[in-house]
Amino acid sequence: MSGELLWVLGLLLCSMVLFILNKPRMDVVALLVILALPLSGILSLEETLAGFSDPSVILIAALFVIGHGLVRTGIAYQLGDWMVAKAGNSESRLLILLMLTVAGLGSVMSSAGVVAIFIPIVLSIASRIGSSPARLLMPLSFAGLISGMLTLVATPPNMVVHSELVRNGLDGFSFFSFTPIGLLVLALGIGYMLIARHWLGQTKAQNSHALPRQTLTELASAYRLTERERRLRVRPDSRLANHPLNELELRSQYGINVIAVERQQRFRTLLQIATGNTLIQPGDVLLVDLASPTIALLGAYDELGLEPLPLSDSYYSIHSHQLGLAEVALPPESRLPGKTIQELGFRSQYQLNVVGLRRSGQALEGLLVDERLKPADTLLVAGEWKDIKRLHGLSRDFLLLSLPAEVDEVAPAKRKAPYALLCLAVMVMLMVSGLVPNVLAALIGCLLMGAFRCIDMDSAWRAIHWPSLLLIVGMLPFALALQKTGGIDLAVHGLLQLFGEAGPRALLAALFAVTAITGLFISNTATAVLMAPVAIATAQALEASPAPFAMIVALAASAAFMTPVSSPVNTLVLDPGRYRFTDFVRIGVPFTLLVMLVSVLLVPWLFPL
Structure with missing residues (x-):
């Protein structure tokens, strides 16, 4: 063993220790x-910086944007709503739909992102069905x-292994190469x-001291x-038409606070x-908050040229994906x-309207602009939710309290959902057909997302x-x-000495x-980077x-079921599920062994040795 190899192995060992810590x-x-x-x-x-130009790195970055x-556009949340409607009060049906939905979404976007989206949905449903x-x-x-x-693009390790095959002048995997094995593992899962699930908790949820949002x-x-x-509604003859709100003094003169405008x-x-x-503008529908519910405004409506319309539900609920509410406390x-x-001056400084005041735990009957705070x-x-979120830590004069539950379901581009699905379909078709390399297909999908305004540049950069x-x-x-x-030759020699005589399946x-x-100790992506060359x-x-050897490494990199820290996906659910470390060990280890058995039996059949 040369001094250079010892240095590289020492550096690798130090890196793994730092990863663990x-x-x-x-x-x-x-x-x-x-x-x-x-x-x-x-x-x-x-050679060291070659990774910055590696196609798999660009592809992964593009897929973060596609998933965002x-x-x-709210597609993930709409799937959650559909799942709730179909599951009813059946825990078994809910579990099946949940795993199918999450696996389907995770096949084209970040699995950690999908799980983060569904955690509050699951908590809400669990509370409802007991x-x-x-x-x-x-x-x-x-x-x-x-x-x-x-799928090939479902997780970075798949793309790392595929890239290593291509780098060695070999044929890489197709988009659906993983699918037969994955579907079988999903059914088994x-x-x-x-x-x-019967080993994970009581049928009825235990009472929690934490109140739901x-x-x-x-x-x-x-x-x-x-x-x-x-x-x-603003009538065509209204004197409000074609005037900005700050010129109309509706709040001070009539007790009418305009919150939002519905415009056709x-x-x-x-x-x-x-x-x-x-x-x-004429024809606009004003969503307003009155200074007092008892104020007589029919005369004011006629004077201003406004026509009252029915309101079946709170307009905050109707427009919850864009229009939000939040409590702001006054610290000492x-x-x-x-x-x-x-x-x-909340409207001018923060683009927000003050619509309610609570004093000594009681809400005031109305909201008067000359009311002095205590x-x-x-x-x-x-x-807008984005303006509400900006209040965090913005001033020592007020404190933003916990946001309502709907903040988890904000979809700022909900109307663009059909276009987002079209962009996803184009990307998948290009990848499946092989007309262009996968990285170009993903970049085309990103550009289409931007062209249809499903994303903007700022959100795209933040999504990566x-x-x-x-x-x-x-x-x-x-x-x-x-x-x-x-080092690679040394690892291969060790594997062949230990398992070579037992046959290829033993090596797999x-x-x-x-x-x-x-x-278990380093990320699955880093594991794939290290093990793919050994497998090949x-x-x-x-x-x-x-x-088949490369496929086994990719599948094993995703089989991070055994501990709560072996994958960010497990870590996300650790606290909400009140799990212990041993819960993942006793549930995850048997399932990992099952996945290994299925993989060793199925992979050589699909990819002949």
Whole structure:
């Protein structure tokens, strides 16, 4: 064993220890690796930085954007609503639909993102049907992991292994190469979790000391908004038409606070949150909050040219994906007590309207602009969710309290959902047909998402999980360094000595076990980067096809069922499900062994040795 190989193995060991400790962060460790390899002379600078131009890295970044487009357009939430409607009060039916839905979504977007979306949905449904969240949240995380076995683009390890095959001049995997195995594992996973859920919690949810978050309807009722909400159409002869709101003084003169405007454009209705500069047009429908429910306004409506319209439900519930509510408290050091609501200038400073005031736990009957605030008052503000979220830590004069439950279901581009599905379909068809490389198909999908305004540039940049990309870029040089220093040959020689005489299937089982165990300590992406070259070299030493060996590594990298820290998907459900470490061990280890058995039996049949 050469000194260079010892250095690379030592660097790899140090990296793994830092990954386990998570100090510093994984992306920082990756950057340290990028520095260490060229400075030690093991690799050239060009070889070390080659990961930044690797097609798989670009493809993964593009898929983050595609997945975010599905979230912004509300497709994920609509699937959740459909699942609730179909499941009814049956826990078994809910578990099946949940795992199918999450696995399907996770096959084309980030599994961690899908699981994060569905956690509040599952908690809400569990509370409604009287089931313990623990019986549903682990199936949720398992479905997220199984989704990585369904398509080529479902998880970064699949693309890393595919890229390694191509780099070695071999045929890579097609879009649906993983699908037959993944579907079988998904079916086994559903059956397994229908049994294993009985070991995870009582049938009835235990009482929790934590109160669930209020909904928009509950907030509106608590502040007595429902008594004061009105919808008013602007008549063609209205004197409000073609004037901005800040010129009309509706709040001070008539006690009418305009919250938002429904405006008909072509064949759809758009909601515009009211600001001082909002220009009122004939035919607009004003969503207003009256200063008092008892105020006599019929004469004012005629004078202003407004026509009252029926309101079947709170307009905050109707427009919950765009229009939000939040409570704002006045902390002890606030300078706001003594000021009137008019003097706060919430609309001009924060693009938000103050619509409610609670004092000593009781909501005031109306909201008068000359009402002076007192210490410990709580305000209710209304506006767009993005403006509400910006209040976090914005001022020492007020404190944004917990947001209502609907904030988890905000879809700022909900009207673009059909276009998002079209973009996804185009990307998948291009990948399946092979007309263009996968990375170009994903970039075309991103550009179409942008062209149809399913996403914007700011949200696209935020959607990319840069630490994950840096981790891949930092780990890719390790594979080359191990190859140059003889580390890959050493690993292959060890595998052949231990399992070579037992046959190829024994080697496949050994590769699966080593990959799955390594994935307990470092990320599955880093594991795939390290194990893919070993798998391909092992196949070449046996003069066998590399495809089944590479497929085994990809499948094992996704089989991170055994501990709550072996995958971010498991970690997400750990606290909401009130799981212990041993819960994942006793449920995950048997299922991992089952997946290994299925993979070792099925992979050589689908990809002949």
